[in-house]
Amino acid sequence: MVLRTASRLVVSFAITSRNARSLTTGSTVVSRLNDSSLLDWNKESSSSLTSFPVFDPASPGTVLAEVQSVDAAEAIEKSKDALASWRDDTTASFRSTCLSEWSRLVKSNSEDLAIIMTLESGKPLAESKGEVNYAATFLDYYAAEAIRPTGAGGGFMVPSPFATPSGGPKGNVLAVQQAVGVCALIAPWNFPMAMITRKAGPALAAGCTAIVKPSELTPLSAIALDNLAKQAGIPSDVFQVVTVSTEETPSVGELLATSPHIQKLSFTGSTRVGKLLMKQSSETVKRLSLELGGNAPFVVFEDADIDQAVTAAMASKFRNAGQTCVCADRFLVHSSVHDIFVEKLVEKTKAIKVGAGIEADTTMGPLITLQAADSVLEKVRAAIEEGATCELGGNRLDGQFFEPTILTHVSTESDIWKTESFGPVVPVVKFETEEEALTIANDSSVGLASYFCTENLSRVFRFSNSLEAGLVGVNEGIISSCVAPFGGVKESGLGREGSHLGLAEYLETKYVFINS
Structure with missing residues (x-):
């Protein structure tokens, strides 16, 4: 995988008077945007409020903007x-x-x-x-x-x-x-x-x-x-x-x-x-x-099309560097197809290009904050200390970037399994029976998204009906749509x-x- 550093882009906000706020863009931003007026920010306020910085996740410490706070009480009125x-x-x-x-x-x-x-x-x-x-x-x-x-x-x-x-x-x-x-x-x-x-x-x-x-x-x-x-x-x-x-x-x-x-x-x-x-x-x-929050299971049954399952897993796990509430977080793979699934997933994952999102060929960007990168690293290290095998990655890169990581032999009691990771980490556990997979998948206080791969039509209806989740993806890793009802069960909302x-x-x- 390749790590690319961020291009420097600076946006600054200028306070033009006590009660008015406007945004002026630096020359680099103007050169990138066709219409810089998209970031005009003219607001009226009866009080002078504070401002706060917006940082570039691809370049920690680089301030993209200073944004003026807005009085919420006035907005309500x-x-x-x-x-x-x-x-x-x-x-x-x-x-x-x-x-x-x-x-x-x-x-x-x-x-x-x-x-x-x-x-x-x-x-x-x-x-x-x-x-x-x-x-x-x-x-x-x-x-x-x-x-x-x-x-x-x-x-x-x-x-x-x-x-x-x-x-x-x-x-x-x-x-x-x-x-x-x-x-x-x-x-x-x-x-x-x-x-x-x-x-x-x-x-x-x-x-x-x-x-x-x-x-x-x-x-x-x-x-x-x-x-x-x-x-x-x-x-x-x-x-x-x-x-x-x-x-x-x-x-x-x-x-x-x-x-x-x-x-x-x-x-x-x-x-x-x-x-x-x-x-x-x-x-x-x-x-x-x-x-x-979620902690989505991704179940691969013995009769699944493995290539299709790997494609779905890639889409679900590594989108936005694993930082979505519906990302697959817990991978359950039938023992008979475990090794081939992991092998194919490792090969696909190696092709990910990590770098600044603004670069055209980047396929995975940074984590949102330094604290987020620290949290993912801590969970990965703890899982390995508890007996997990690191098949790929496992390291934090420069700044807020993190290697796409695949772990096998993960304990179902580990922190990376039981809590939402919000990072590019695939923890894998083997299972033997459908009943076992269902028990493990439902063993969570949250229930937003869930995924499973199978060619068995009866299982499609049976397993999706039994999953404790608001969203179920079958043989697919990205399922959101404006025409579909989106939401969770249990503590997912x-x-x-x-x-x-x-x-x-x-x-x-x-x-x-x-x-x-």
Whole structure:
């Protein structure tokens, strides 16, 4: 494998006055972006707030930007004041048009958006381009859903048959779907655009106003999306981005969770933080969508097409350097095909080119922080000390880069097996029977994604039905889609995103009885 160092790209924010903020780009960034105005950041604030740095994961210590914090309390007030006009005074057709135009702008600026995403997240440019297109699909999908009778519809009434309640008056029972209200959308750093549109698309389609709090590690992607949303005709107070530092994030999260003006909170992130937000939100009985941590099993049965299984494993494990909630984390391989699977996986993995995501031929970028790289190294070393065999990799490279790693003879009690690794590590365990594989796969407090490979159709239905996970991939490693309901079970969260169920999360049903 090859390690490539990062090109230096500098972005700086300049405070032009006490109450206004704007972004000025360095010449290197201007030369890379076709439209540098994507990173314009003009906000009005009644107070002078702090700023925080955004670092280049491919070059630790290199500051890409200094971003001004935004007052979350002011954003809540603006969102609350804008709710009635967006929910009641616009039609579903108008909101649909805005989302469609937003999608068109995202697609037409896809090259620049991918560069911005790669610089701050570290993921390879090809993956960033894929995510930009994926982000646009949610805008397209919810633009279409907004105008369906079963969608937002601006308060569409669905009459039941003429009702004669026992002991009550004769009349019609109506169900009215209405926007939940002001929504707080907390997005992660590993998918800094798609996780915003997956939340904001249905929220805006339903008639809600939305406050997005992006990760402090990747705020530039959110800023670019915000600028395009404004160009698409979405009012500035209807869709807002609140950028804050790492130090400010806990207090802002608590404010969003406890504010009585926010009716719904959607969060994608760790189980630990999700539990805290759930507790904080209980005081105001908010509606919650929580997509939390995972520890996905990847099971290879004796009858699997091994080449197909290896391809699926590569896609699932090494995307974004293993830093996704749906990455395969625990590999269970039938003893009869264990050696050939590992051999083929090692050969495929050797072809991975590790380096700065901005380089065209990089296929795996750095981990997001130095602490993340330290954590992966600690888990790998502990697993080896406990008896695991390192078939490939196992070492930390310069900065935040880590070798793609394959471990066999891993203990199912080891930390790298029992906890989400969030790194490019494949821990492999043998199994003998389907029952044994199921027991090991389900032995987890979380249940987001799961994968298995088999040619047996009966097993496909039997095993997928028994897996304790919200998502199941059969003979495939990447299964996310805007038309599919995405979410977990157990401690992996509540609710679903994507599909028509994702829109339902932002709608309340009101019962109206009309005396006839």
